[in-house]
Amino acid sequence: MTATGTFTPRPGAAPLARMIRAQAALETRMLLRNGEQLLLTVVIPTLLLVLFSAVDIIDTGAGSAVDFLAPGVLALAVMSTAFTGQAIATGFERRYGVLKRLAASPLPRWGLMTAKTCAVLVTEVLQIALLTVVALALGWSPQGNPLAVAALLVLGTAAFSGLGLLMAGTLRAEATLAAANLVFLLLLVGGGVIVPLTKFPEAAQTVLGLLPISALSDGLRAVLQHGAALPWGDLGVLAVWAVLGLGAAARFFRWE
Numbered sequence: 001m002t003a004t005g006t007f008t009p010r011p012g013a014a015p016l017a018r019m020i021r022a023q024a025a026l027e028t029r030m031l032l033r034n035g036e037q038l039l040l041t042v043v044i045p046t047l048l049l050v051l052f053s054a055v056d057i058i059d060t061g062a063g064s065a066v067d068f069l070a071p072g073v074l075a076l077a078v079m080s081t082a083f084t085g086q087a088i089a090t091g092f093e094r095r096y097g098v099l100k101r102l103a104a105s106p107l108p109r110w111g112l113m114t115a116k117t118c119a120v121l122v123t124e125v126l127q128i129a130l131l132t133v134v135a136l137a138l139g140w141s142p143q144g145n146p147l148a149v150a151a152l153l154v155l156g157t158a159a160f161s162g163l164g165l166l167m168a169g170t171l172r173a174e175a176t177l178a179a180a181n182l183v184f185l186l187l188l189v190g191g192g193v194i195v196p197l198t199k200f201p202e203a204a205q206t207v208l209g210l211l212p213i214s215a216l217s218d219g220l221r222a223v224l225q226h227g228a229a230l231p232w233g234d235l236g237v238l239a240v241w242a243v244l245g246l247g248a249a250a251r252f253f254r255w256e
Contacts, residue, residue, distance in 0.1 A: 016108075020107070020114055020118070023111070024114075024119050028118075030089070030119075031120075031123050037085045042077075046130065046131060046134055049069055049135060053135075060196060061196060066139055069194065070132075073135075074132075074220055075156065075220055077131060078156045079156075079187065079212075079213050081120055082160035082161045083161070083163055083183070084181065086160075086164040087168045087180040089168075090164070090169070091167070091173040091176035094169065094173065094254070094256070099112075120161060124157065143224060143225065144223035148230050152231070158245075159212045159238050161245070162244070162248070165245075166252065169255075170252050170254065190208055192209075193217050197209060197218070209237075212238055212241040219235065
């Protein structure tokens with residue numbers, strides 16, 4: 001303020017870190033306020049975990065059903081947020097011109113993507129905390145190294161985020177909505193989340209095992225159910241999907 005009592009303008013953008021934090025907080029609030037997103041990311045995985053743990057519908061092999069199901073449902077939660085939810089939300093933001101306007105703001109485009117990724121990670125932490133509490137209440141006995149679990153979840157998030165942004169940035173919003181939900185359902189059935197991959201024909205097992213949801217669910221199961229150290233094969237599959245997905249999204253994403 002000057003001596004005469006008037007305000008002196010201070011034009012210029014806020015620090016980059018502050019802009020990213022503010023956008024990430026906004027993106028997180030939007031995710032948590034969206035009823036359809038909550039149904040997809042929280043309610044459905046929780047119901048699947050409770051239903052298939054309590055009712056003997058599918059043969060999950062030796063041991064407790066919840067010990068097999070919990071890692072797969074954690075993988076499903078990551079996919080529902082990082083891929084399905086993010087693809088649909090970003091696709092409609094692109095359709096309505098939101099991304100075009102945000103791209104013209106002082107926040108750089110990579111900063112916007114970083115903020116979206118932070119929002120996804122915050123949502124996943126809440127999902128995983130809720131699902132862990134529910135699984136423990138159902139008798140889950142997790143094993144393994146938490147750092148290995150964290151590595152799998154981070155790589156899985158990167159892989160699904162890249163694929164979700166690629167879909168949202170190249171397809172029309174309506175096509176993204178249909179395709180993302182269809183992929184969610186197909187991977188739920190054929191990704192080793194609820195139904196073990198050993199129940200599929202041998203020829204199909206090889207192909208299905210290369211899917212990111214299969215690598216994430218099998219890797220989490222190897223650590224949390226069997227106490228494995230680091231499932232390098234599954235980590236490698238997720239790393240390849242992450243590089244391909246994020247690289248393709250960066251190359252082909254259209255903001256308008």
